[in-house]
């Protein structure tokens with residue numbers, strides 16, 4: 001691994017589409033819901049940043065603070081907004097809201113970067 005394919009490979013090592021939105025997921029290695037959430041994102045070719053926080057109670061506390069007190073993993077954030085865990089992610093996907101949320105967020109962020117809507 002020489003890092004030369006860095007632009008093609010997400011931080012988690014999976015190839016991914018650049019939606020423009022920042023998707024983060026807090027995980028434990030032994031968590032089935034985390035694996036399912038990562039698989040759903042990967043299947044949809046969505047880039048995500050994984051915060052693997054196994055055994056790190058301070059990181060879990062910070063995650064809970066960001067996630068309005070939710071302490072279970074996974075916790076998923078889209079452009080800093082907590083959407084919940086796997087079931088919430090799956091629900092958004094089933095209802096057709098996930099893609100919209102990614103592109104809406106990407107559009108809002110792009111507009112914001114250019115000085116507002």
Ligand SMILES: N[C@@H](CCC(=O)N[C@@H](CS)C(=O)NCC(=O)O)C(=O)O
Pocket residue numbers: 030031032033034071072073074084085086087088
């Ligand atoms: N409904 C949640 C369930 C998440 C869940 O139960 N995660 C387990 C690990 S797989 C967990 O955090 N257990 C520790 C706890 O409940 O404190 C989701 O869809 O993400």
